[in-house]
Amino acid sequence: DIVMTQTPLSLPVTPGEPASISCRSSQSLLNSDDGNIYVDWYLQKPGQSPQLLIHTLSYRASGVPDRFSGSESGADFTLKINRVEAEDVGLYYCMQRIEFPYSFGQGTKLEIK
Amino acid sequence: QITLKESGPTLVKPTQTLTLTCSFSGFSLSTTGVGVGWIRQPPGKALECLALIYWDDDRQYSPSLKSRLTITKDTSKNQVVLTMTDMDPMDTATYYCVHQYDDNAFDFWGHGTLVTVSS
Numbered sequence: 001d002i003v004m005t006q007t008p009l010s011l012p013v014t015p016g017e018p019a020s021i022s023c024r025s026s027q028s029l030l031n032s033d034d035g036n037i038y039v040d041w042y043l044q045k046p047g048q049s050p051q052l053l054i055h056t057l058s059y060r061a062s063g064v065p066d067r068f069s070g071s072e073s074g075a076d077f078t079l080k081i082n083r084v085e086a087e088d089v090g091l092y093y094c095m096q097r098i099e100f101p102y103s104f105g106q107g108t109k110l111e112i113k
Numbered sequence: 114q115i116t117l118k119e120s121g122p123t124l125v126k127p128t129q130t131l132t133l134t135c136s137f138s139g140f141s142l143s144t145t146g147v148g149v150g151w152i153r154q155p156p157g158k159a160l161e162c163l164a165l166i167y168w169d170d171d172r173q174y175s176p177s178l179k180s181r182l183t184i185t186k187d188t189s190k191n192q193v194v195l196t197m198t199d200m201d202p203m204d205t206a207t208y209y210c211v212h213q214y215d216d217n218a219f220d221f222w223g224h225g226t227l228v229t230v231s232s
Contacts, residue, residue: 001176040218042160049209049225050160055218062220093160097218101175104160 002027002096006105014113019081021108023094029077031098038097041070041079044107045090053092054079086112115139117149117210117223124229125200131228135193135210142168142188148213149193151184153206154225161206165213166193202230 003026013019029038041054052061054070057077067082081088089112094105121133133151140147150165164184165173174182183196197204207227211219 042219049222050219051222052218052220055220061218095160095218097216100162100165100173101177102162104162106159 001101002029002099002103004094004096004103004105006092006094006108009106009108011108011110012113013081013084013110015086016083019084019088019110021079021092021094021110023077023079023105024075025077025096027098029096029098037072037077039070039072039077040095040097041068042093042095042104043088043090044093045087048090050093084110084112115212115221117212117221119208119210119223119226121208121226121228123227124231126232127201127230129200131195131197131200131204133195133197133208133210133226133228135195135223137191137193137210137212140212142166142186142191142193144168146215148216149186150211150213150219151193151195152209152211152219153204154209155203155206158206160209163197163208164195200230204228205230 005024007022037057042050044050058070069080071078091107093107117137125131148165148167151163154160164182166184166186181198186193207225209225210223212221
């Protein structure tokens with residue numbers, strides 16, 4: 001199985017400040033046929049089910065604010081929040097979708113300072 | 114509007130078989146490209162993808178659990194059923210049902226159902 005490793009596991013952020021979460025995969029997530037990178041990001045707000053934020057590396061899901069963005073840098077995938085708001089608290093997960101079983105990172109808990 | 118809802122027992126005994134049902138609306142599992150899957154989350158732990166079933170009845174299982182899992186669909190009832198045999202306390206988790214289209218990300222999730230395995 002592909003292992004997804006997230007850092008940091010805990011992320012205290014002041015409202016209005018940026019935040020960044022990294023995810024590294026144990027294998028390439030690049031599909032050589034279509035050129036896409038199959039990593040997704042989910043947010044699980046307290047007491048809720050996970051919700052899709054970003055799919056296929058950098059595409060925002062429907063209704064997701066544009067302060068959220070996804071990118072890659074070398075072997076790392078990054079979720080960035082431009083200006084954190086109080087409603088952004090929760091657990092953030094990356095997930096690889098290049099091969100089954102799809103696998104998730106351990107989760108990063110974002111909290112407001 | 115797509116919705117999914119999980120149902121099943123909240124408590125099972127060790128060695129018993131768990132049967133969970135995902136009832137959904139807003140889409141059909143007979144539509145090309147559609148899939149429904151199960152994901153679980155043990156208390157305080159990360160998410161784990163268990164199984165997926167597709168419109169053409171293709172199925173995928175987590176290799177580590179494949180011998181214990183069966184996923185089936187009833188297109189006429191808009192339901193997907195997951196059975197897991199030989200339950201163990203380590204299987205205590207919230208089990209989520211998810212929607213997938215065209216091998217894309219899981220865009221809709223059920224609220225989840227907590228299953229506790231205890232004697």
